[in-house]
Amino acid sequence: MRHTKKYKVQTAVRIIVLWLFALICLAPFYVAICYAFKSKTEFAKTKLAFPTTLYLQNFVDAFELKNYFNSVKNSAIVAICVVILIVMICSMSAYIITRKNNKFYNFIFYFFQMVILIPFQTIMFPLYRELYSLHALSTLWGLIFTELGVYMGYYIFLYAGFIKSVPIALEEAARIDGCDRYQVFIRIVFPLLKPITMTVVVLCFLASWNDFFLPLIMVQKDEVKTLPLMQFFFFGEYTSNINLAFAASILSMIPAVAVYFCAQKYIVAGMTAGAVKS
Structure with a gap:
């Protein structure tokens, strides 16, 4: 009792x-x-x-704000490009690193993991100088490849944990049937990575769509500013109409919320699949 x-x-x-x-x-x-x-x-x-x-007039006025649709377009381009590149590069990298289990590939894997542990603030100024020398500041392609480098280590880690749970016997059977390593990955392994791929798509899209710090230090031109950066200036420019600024903030959340709810059932499966070895 x-x-x-x-x-x-x-x-x-x-x-x-x-x-x-x-x-x-x-x-x-x-x-x-x-x-x-x-x-x-x-x-x-x-x-x-x-x-x-x-x-609802606040939302109508938010749509009519200067450069609002342009910032939405910039955020969409950056987020979609980063997601596509992350899925392509990280899935293939994790596959090779996992299956080529030797010292060289283990070093590459741990090197990517060490990148995750480095605080971004410690490389912020060297990164800015490097991007300046490459004329990549205030460009969408510079922002895309910078986010790609920042995010890669974490998503390689997620893919590697999932690929370890994929039976090697399936790949061996495909090799016997005449498939080379590229065909094995595209036709056999990658379709089995759907849960973790959907997880990566959701997490990477949310991270890129909501990213504020990188655009803040990289983008100065209004025509290249992303939506979170425009939100920052909304609250500075429209202090007399804070209702309008909050309406714009709610509009910016809609794509991220939609992506999350469309793929949320895959997130738990993708994050936990590599936890137990088969």
Whole structure:
């Protein structure tokens, strides 16, 4: 009886703590909704109260902001290109590193993992000087390849853990049927990587779409600014109309939320598949 009561108390405490964390995480979204769906008049009267009527003119005005659609286009180009390159390069790299189990490829694998441990702030200024010498500042291709280099190590790690769970017998059977290593990867291995590939697509798209720090130090021209960077200047330029700035913020979240909900069922499978050896 005592153990039952103790268990119920512990469960209740855990639930309360989880609800508190959930409320803390949801508080910024509630504030954003309260601000974005209110007119200036209603906002002046009640700042944190839920809107009595949904005022959609803020979203219409956000669409009409200067360079807003251009920043959306830039973010989409960068995110899509980075995702495609990450999937292609990291899947093939992880496959070779995993199957060629020798000292040289192990060194390459651990080298990529060491890159993850280096704080970006320590390479920020050398990276800026290097990009300046390559004339890659304020260019989309410079931003794409910089994000590619920053993200590669982590996604090679994810792919390598998943590929280790793929039976080698399938590849050996394909080799017997006349497939070379490239055909084995494309026709046999890569289709089996769908769970981890969807996980990588979601995580990489979210990271690139929401990336603020890299564009901040690399981009100065308005026509090359990405959406998070434009959001930063929205809150500086439109301080007199903060409702408009929050409406633009909510619009910027829609693609990321849509991508996550479309592929969320693959994330857990992709992240945990390499945890247990078959």
